[in-house]
Amino acid sequence: MSKAIKKIGVLTSGGDAPGMNAAIRAIVRTCSYHNVECIGIFRGFQGLIDADFEVLGPRDVNYIINKGGTILKTARCVAFRTEEGRKVAYDNLKKAGVDALIVIGGDGSFTGAMVLSKEFDIPIMGIPGTIDNDIHGTSHTIGFDTALNTVVDAVDKIRDTASSHKRLFFVEVMGRDAGHIALNAGIGAGAEEILIPEENMGMERLLESLKKSKKSGKSSSIVIVAEGEKLGKNVFELGEYVETNLPEYEVRVSVLGHMQRGGAPSCFDRVLASRLSVKAVETLLEGGSNYMVGLINDQVALTPLEQAVKGHSPVDQELLRVSDIITI
Amino acid sequence: MSKAIKKIGVLTSGGDAPGMNAAIRAIVRTCSYHNVECIGIFRGFQGLIDADFEVLGPRDVNYIINKGGTILKTARCVAFRTEEGRKVAYDNLKKAGVDALIVIGGDGSFTGAMVLSKEFDIPIMGIPGTIDNDIHGTSHTIGFDTALNTVVDAVDKIRDTASSHKRLFFVEVMGRDAGHIALNAGIGAGAEEILIPEENMGMERLLESLKKSKKSGKSSSIVIVAEGEKLGKNVFELGEYVETNLPEYEVRVSVLGHMQRGGAPSCFDRVLASRLSVKAVETLLEGGSNYMVGLINDQVALTPLEQAVKGHSPVDQELLRVSDIITI
Amino acid sequence: MSKAIKKIGVLTSGGDAPGMNAAIRAIVRTCSYHNVECIGIFRGFQGLIDADFEVLGPRDVNYIINKGGTILKTARCVAFRTEEGRKVAYDNLKKAGVDALIVIGGDGSFTGAMVLSKEFDIPIMGIPGTIDNDIHGTSHTIGFDTALNTVVDAVDKIRDTASSHKRLFFVEVMGRDAGHIALNAGIGAGAEEILIPEENMGMERLLESLKKSKKSGKSSSIVIVAEGEKLGKNVFELGEYVETNLPEYEVRVSVLGHMQRGGAPSCFDRVLASRLSVKAVETLLEGGSNYMVGLINDQVALTPLEQAVKGHSPVDQELLRVSDIITI
Amino acid sequence: MSKAIKKIGVLTSGGDAPGMNAAIRAIVRTCSYHNVECIGIFRGFQGLIDADFEVLGPRDVNYIINKGGTILKTARCVAFRTEEGRKVAYDNLKKAGVDALIVIGGDGSFTGAMVLSKEFDIPIMGIPGTIDNDIHGTSHTIGFDTALNTVVDAVDKIRDTASSHKRLFFVEVMGRDAGHIALNAGIGAGAEEILIPEENMGMERLLESLKKSKKSGKSSSIVIVAEGEKLGKNVFELGEYVETNLPEYEVRVSVLGHMQRGGAPSCFDRVLASRLSVKAVETLLEGGSNYMVGLINDQVALTPLEQAVKGHSPVDQELLRVSDIITI
Structure with missing residues (x-):
């Protein structure tokens, strides 16, 4: 050399x-x-x-x-x-x-x-x-920083419709085996819960937390889900499970997908x-x-x-x- | 009155x-x-x-x-x-x-x-x-106009990654039974094909068109799919079908979802x-x-x-x- | 031929x-x-x-x-x-x-x-x-449509700071001798007044309108000014004139300039x-x-x-x- | 306490x-x-x-x-x-x-x-x-980070028109007595020169640099100017001075102004x-x-x-x- x-x-x-x-x-x-x-x-x-x-x-x-x-x-x-x-x-x-x-x-x-x-x-x-x-x-x-802004911008848009309809959204974001995007964009987007592979929340705690959130007067909620973690379910199954167990919520699921990789x-x-x-x-x-x-x-x-x-x-x-x- | x-x-x-x-x-x-x-x-x-x-x-x-x-x-x-x-x-x-x-x-x-x-x-x-x-x-x-800009902006981002990887993307957009969003945003995003309920393209013609597109020297392609039309398949099945029949393409699917409803x-x-x-x-x-x-x-x-x-x-x-x- | x-x-x-x-x-x-x-x-x-x-x-x-x-x-x-x-x-x-x-x-x-x-x-x-x-x-x-969105986006940002400070902003937009950008973007941005070459508002009416606006309880105001019309003054002189005559307002001026010509x-x-x-x-x-x-x-x-x-x-x-x- | x-x-x-x-x-x-x-x-x-x-x-x-x-x-x-x-x-x-x-x-x-x-x-x-x-x-x-993105986005737009016309733009950005916005956004926007209060470039060196830039084959140029520094001139005088001394350049000036303070x-x-x-x-x-x-x-x-x-x-x-x- x-x-x-x-x-x-x-x-x-x-x-x-x-x-x-x-x-x-x-x-x-x-x-x-x-x-x-x-x-x-x-x-x-x-x-x-x-x-x-x-x-x-x-x-x-x-x-x-x-x-x-x-x-x-x-x-x-x-x-x-x-x-x-x-x-x-x-x-x-x-x-x-x-x-x-x-x-x-x-x-x-x-x-x-x-x-x-x-x-x-x-x-x-x-x-x-x-x-x-x-x-x-x-x-x-x-x-990383660009992807965070892309996610936050998309979730801001989803929040508009979530709050107009008083819905609960599960939004899957990228990150492979890591929760960095989910955690940072989740905080930035004001998500109620953030599910990442590094932390095993458990289904019970998630349901508890969402119940509490409803009681606290929140009319809409966003849960950010890292692609590497879905509590053993894919994000659609997760949404269905929650809707079944918390009928007070109207659930929608969105997978942000590859747009997270692009942009200026x-x-x-x-x-x-x-x-x-x-x-x-x-x-x-x-x-x-x-x-x-x-x-x-x-x-x-x-x-x-x-x-x-x-x-x-x-x-x-x-x-x-x-x-x-x-x-x- | x-x-x-x-x-x-x-x-x-x-x-x-x-x-x-x-x-x-x-x-x-x-x-x-x-x-x-x-x-x-x-x-x-x-x-x-x-x-x-x-x-x-x-x-x-x-x-x-x-x-x-x-x-x-x-x-x-x-x-x-x-x-x-x-x-x-x-x-x-x-x-x-x-x-x-x-x-x-x-x-x-x-x-x-x-x-x-x-x-x-x-x-x-x-x-x-x-x-x-x-x-x-x-x-x-x-x-409508806002949703078009949201879709076009998202597909521009997907285009960045599609062209970097030389991939074929199927992007599903909203519109219920109508193809207005798909058609306008498809033109705006420079999509290679646009599948809308109002026009029955047929699976064969789609495959033909994609083959031709590849031959013409295009290295990446975007197909916009209206939610009301998927040629009898959901958009994921559609992607799989094309990947099976056109192995020269690496296919990805993205469903833009509810972010299309929000935003300034x-x-x-x-x-x-x-x-x-x-x-x-x-x-x-x-x-x-x-x-x-x-x-x-x-x-x-x-x-x-x-x-x-x-x-x-x-x-x-x-x-x-x-x-x-x-x-x- | x-x-x-x-x-x-x-x-x-x-x-x-x-x-x-x-x-x-x-x-x-x-x-x-x-x-x-x-x-x-x-x-x-x-x-x-x-x-x-x-x-x-x-x-x-x-x-x-x-x-x-x-x-x-x-x-x-x-x-x-x-x-x-x-x-x-x-x-x-x-x-x-x-x-x-x-x-x-x-x-x-x-x-x-x-x-x-x-x-x-x-x-x-x-x-x-x-x-x-x-x-x-x-x-x-x-x-034209892109320029309108660029102007509205910029004025939305200016509105953030205008309303935080309770200020009056004069924002000059392009359009040469025509008021199309000013009129459309002015409506879109929720401007209090829109000054265009096609309509001679007159200085007195502008002052009257701004006085009325203040009385109606508005805490901040945006006036959109077409580059072709400034009531005989440039936009900075216009701002000074208004500040002198309506001391209840804290005035700022912004000329959006050439960014209006660019962008996706x-x-x-x-x-x-x-x-x-x-x-x-x-x-x-x-x-x-x-x-x-x-x-x-x-x-x-x-x-x-x-x-x-x-x-x-x-x-x-x-x-x-x-x-x-x-x-x- | x-x-x-x-x-x-x-x-x-x-x-x-x-x-x-x-x-x-x-x-x-x-x-x-x-x-x-x-x-x-x-x-x-x-x-x-x-x-x-x-x-x-x-x-x-x-x-x-x-x-x-x-x-x-x-x-x-x-x-x-x-x-x-x-x-x-x-x-x-x-x-x-x-x-x-x-x-x-x-x-x-x-x-x-x-x-x-x-x-x-x-x-x-x-x-x-x-x-x-x-x-x-x-x-x-x-x-700070938001303002950087706002500036970079605006200068990207100005770049579109600068490169279409082969012009030289002086763009003034905020920052009071500090050059942080100018320096970071200048790098991010690909500016040819960045004038900040912390560094006294001197008029001669600026002219030299712009001459060299032209020779190197660049057809358009952006100079970012911190509001706290203009080599003893305001940004409009600066533009005029350069246009007088470098007639090969067509100069334009843009002051980004208060939009830098707002936005999501x-x-x-x-x-x-x-x-x-x-x-x-x-x-x-x-x-x-x-x-x-x-x-x-x-x-x-x-x-x-x-x-x-x-x-x-x-x-x-x-x-x-x-x-x-x-x-x-």
């Missing part, structure tokens, strides 16, 4: 997230600032195997900072999980003169990159890009993506490798990728408490 | 729609302008039966023009379908001195009001408030609601009754409620053609 | 407006649908003179339906006002094999195109694209742009020329460009009345 | 900020959770002097978490700056049985509260509510407001006083009000560097 880096490749992998384009833009321009060439790799690891590359200069990333999705596309890649696949990938990188790789994505993407780096001694850096915020080594992943990134995500990307490029140029760049205590910080992948990103107990108190 | 009207009651009924509050505000203020008292009736026809009334003055409707939902709430009311129920309703109106009634809602709500009017000779007016745009006698119902009304809906409401009040004051106020050829126009309820609101064939052409 | 049209050029001219890209997309695709080539001309008439052309196929206009601005750019062009300039333009069109021209813009742009058409017998069509809605022959210009187009503008564009292309293919395509009574309709340019687009007197009534 | 607190008063003071209502809601509900009464004080310190109080229960703050502005209003209060005024205020609090006070606002508001606390030994807490983020002891003030708060601001408010109430109940509750290293933390008022909130040097690099 001591030889000077002249060409950096960048790819996005896994689920797309708003702010990925802001990261790509910042990587391209930081490369240019340091007189290093930048190569865009299309469709994640698949693009490595297909040598789907394109040189990116500062003007090629004009007007993308505010676009959702990723101009580099993303895809699942089975071939990259085999040694042969990764050999092809490495050969393509070598042929193109790419000295180092930046991967924007989540845990799975980092793991793939780490294997490649170990097998072929190529410097890599990871940038956490996922709306789920389920990555160790950063308080915020790129896309928030200012927070644009700034975050820019900061992490400058650091990722400069770390490579200073000889660093195998780190994830994240935000810790509001400062850009490096975490060894191995730790990032193994570590947990628990939900904040203080937030759970705040949620309990303010839904009184 | 010759006696002077001194007090007008207003209620919202059926599904809520953005712009209903703008209508309530305009009714209250037009009453005040003409020195007539205005009574807000809560929870639709149920509020008539429960005498759930409140005098509304111009300052009581400050700052509601931009709020989704309805401050008067809405509810289904079984009792109002009985003669006894309507007798109670009429007695409550009489006791409160209400001389005339304005109903903001859809077909079902108008029908209820017409029965009351016939039985007790009370003047009524209807204002079309529903996101579905399925009412005869108006080019636009209150809430668009300028169009606020202006529309204001215009129709002024006319509704003034028609009552001039001795008119049993009309729906609507927009025809951009002008406020009256349609006898009987016609409004019986008539159809077909989708525009020109729009269907435009949709076909521009998705090439 | 009898010879078959094989190649259509399209340009955007004058101020940009949201929905212009939706129009370009629909023109390109309608051409493709009819097996006609489409040529994009950059920077308005300047691009004609510079032969700044690019062939546009259906896939070149993917993902632009939701983008503000115009991918073809727009510019002022002094040279095109001279006969020599237009000769160069025509020669370039001929060299490129362009048989007909579609101009998306306003009055000035149409006039330029008409001169070219007369001088060189080239078929042309006009599509009204401007946020100002000041064009005869269409109830709505492309971009509303569903209405996307559908409108698509409809008008299909008709523009097909009119040319059917041998028509020198028409503007517009929306009249909700239907797509042709108006001779000469009439469109000469005619007026007066504000609706009914809207003025509605505005007076509901601000009581 | 040892006696038990039974009644807490809350007021908002200074400029309003999105999220203030979320704070009021959380304070009211945390009081209720701990069986303490909560008194809303209207129009800031003026309401203390006028005894403009209202008991607030958990249901009184339904549906306000998503509203901009402050339901408690805010106002400047000259009388509170005098000892007599504060005596009246204290007497009113005593008469109403209010044991402690929470002030949501900025430096000036905290200073006023501290004087009252010192003079009359009444426990107080401060919650930082201002869009300017210029308060020591918290990484984020309530309203972002999820971040709603969660932040909720967290700080729970802590503010509980600190009072535990006997604490004269602290500001803030966010430090992502954790809720207390800072003595005296320090909060005296300390500085400098802009982040790393952000300045990121801004320089990515605008290449």
Whole structure:
């Protein structure tokens, strides 16, 4: 890793997230600032195997900072999980003169990159890009803040109709196995209850809480349900169960779905993506490798990728408490 | 109906729609302008039966023009379908001195009001408030334009992730038995196909069209599906069927759901609601009754409620053609 | 004009407006649908003179339906006002094999195109694209609806702070010499007063109205001011004058400015742009020329460009009345 | 301060900020959770002097978490700056049985509260509510994140028209004497230059930078200007100066103004407001006083009000560097 880096490749992998384009833009321009060439790799690891590359200069990333999705596309890649696949990938990188790789994505993407780096001694850096915020080594992943605003905006709309009809809504939000989106957006949306995988509320307590809520004079209620947790039921079964057991409620269910992944990134995500990307490029140029760049205590910080992948990103107990108190 | 009207009651009924509050505000203020008292009736026809009334003055409707939902709430009311129920309703109106009634809602709500009017000779007016745009006698119902923007905004977000992953999305939108939302929002969102109850596309043609779309070089596709039409399948079955028959596509399904009913009304809906409401009040004051106020050829126009309820609101064939052409 | 049209050029001219890209997309695709080539001309008439052309196929206009601005750019062009300039333009069109021209813009742009058409017998069509809605022959210009939503959204935000502080705001909106934006957005935003060039309110009546408004119990007020009308003062002088004469008010001024021209187009503008564009292309293919395509009574309709340019687009007197009534 | 607190008063003071209502809601509900009464004080310190109080229960703050502005209003209060005024205020609090006070606002508001606390030994807490983020002891003030999104959204719109016309825009944003909004929103909006009071760029360097920007192939440019810094000129003079000296640019100026203060708060601001408010109430109940509750290293933390008022909130040097690099 001591030889000077002249060409950096960048790819996005896994689920797309708003702010990925802001990261790509910042990587391209930081490369240019340091007189290093930048190569865009299309469709994640698949693009490595297909040598789907394109040189990116500062003007090629004009007007993308505010676009959702990723101009580099993303895809699942089975071939990259085999040694042969990764050999092809490495050969393509070598042929193109790419000295180092930046991967924007989540845990799975980092793991793939780490294997490649170990097998072929190529410097890599990871940038956490996922709306789920389920990555160790950063308080915020790129896309999380935007997704929270998207969810809160959607639930504000649902609240309009819920309160007009005095209904109870179960709203399922994304987050994979983590409750970060549910917990934060639940507080932000003023949800009466928030069901997350990290906390086992239990069906009985949910029914109790909803009964109490009704008695307290609330005429409509929103329950936010993380996709990873539904008390052993899917969200529609959950709604039916509650309607059966609490006939005083008229229940509706809404699954927000993939719109949570898109949209113009928030200012927070644009700034975050820019900061992490400058650091990722400069770390490579200073000889660093195998780190994830994240935000810790509001400062850009490096975490060894191995730790990032193994570590947990628990939900904040203080937030759970705040949620309990303010839904009184 | 010759006696002077001194007090007008207003209620919202059926599904809520953005712009209903703008209508309530305009009714209250037009009453005040003409020195007539205005009574807000809560929870639709149920509020008539429960005498759930409140005098509304111009300052009581400050700052509601931009709020989704309805401050008067809405509810289904079984009792109002009985003669006894309507007798109670009429007695409550009489006791409160209400001389005339304005109903903001859809077909079902108008029908209820017409029965009351016939039985007790009370003047009524209807204002079309529903996101579905399925009412005869108006080019636009209150809430339709806002719902279109909400759908288009959501599909723009889904497009971000669809194009990043090169996926095919089936997006179900509201509209009950009508395809107005699907057709207009489908064109606005640049959907590849639009499935509406008014047009029987047939499964074969859909598959053909999607195959052609793929060949034409499109890397992602959105199909908008009206809730009233799914070619005999629900939207999830539809997605599975297509994925099975077109394995070149990775299919995802999203049901936009109740968020389509909420949100701050668009300028169009606020202006529309204001215009129709002024006319509704003034028609009552001039001795008119049993009309729906609507927009025809951009002008406020009256349609006898009987016609409004019986008539159809077909989708525009020109729009269907435009949709076909521009998705090439 | 009898010879078959094989190649259509399209340009955007004058101020940009949201929905212009939706129009370009629909023109390109309608051409493709009819097996006609489409040529994009950059920077308005300047691009004609510079032969700044690019062939546009259906896939070149993917993902632009939701983008503000115009991918073809727009510019002022002094040279095109001279006969020599237009000769160069025509020669370039001929060299490129362009048989007909579609101009998306306003009055000035149409006039330029008409001169070219007369001088060189080239078929042309006009599509009204401007946020100002000041064009005869269409109830709505492309971009108008979006601008209304942008203004209403901004004034909703200003209302938050106005009502928290109990202030009087003067908000200047665009519209050139016409009051369409001010009148519609003023009603939509719940403005207390709306000052437009078409109605001479007079300073005395404004002061009277504001005094009355204060007495009626309103704690905050918004006055919308069209850029074309300020009672002989600029909006800052107007604010100062009112503060001096009505010391009970704390006055603030906000000029919304160029943000009104941008943003993702509303569903209405996307559908409108698509409809008008299909008709523009097909009119040319059917041998028509020198028409503007517009929306009249909700239907797509042709108006001779000469009439469109000469005619007026007066504000609706009914809207003025509605505005007076509901601000009581 | 040892006696038990039974009644807490809350007021908002200074400029309003999105999220203030979320704070009021959380304070009211945390009081209720701990069986303490909560008194809303209207129009800031003026309401203390006028005894403009209202008991607030958990249901009184339904549906306000998503509203901009402050339901408690805010106002400047000259009388509170005098000892007599504060005596009246204290007497009113005593008469109403209010044991402690929470002030949501900025430096000036905290200073006023501290004087009252010192003079009359009444426990107080401060919650930082201002869009300017210029308060020591918290990484984020309530309203800052929302204002950033509002600015970025507006500049995205301006960018549409700037790039269509190839223009240079100077956009003035709020922030009083601090550059936090300008710096963060400038990075988020992809601004070419950001002028803030904390950094003296100098006119020459600005001209140099814009010349370089033009040469690099950028066709449009946005310069964000903090209201506190304009290189000795107001933003209009600045625009004129640049247009005179760089005739290759067509310059436009936009002052975003008071819309930056309003709008539905972002999820971040709603969660932040909720967290700080729970802590503010509980600190009072535990006997604490004269602290500001803030966010430090992502954790809720207390800072003595005296320090909060005296300390500085400098802009982040790393952000300045990121801004320089990515605008290449």
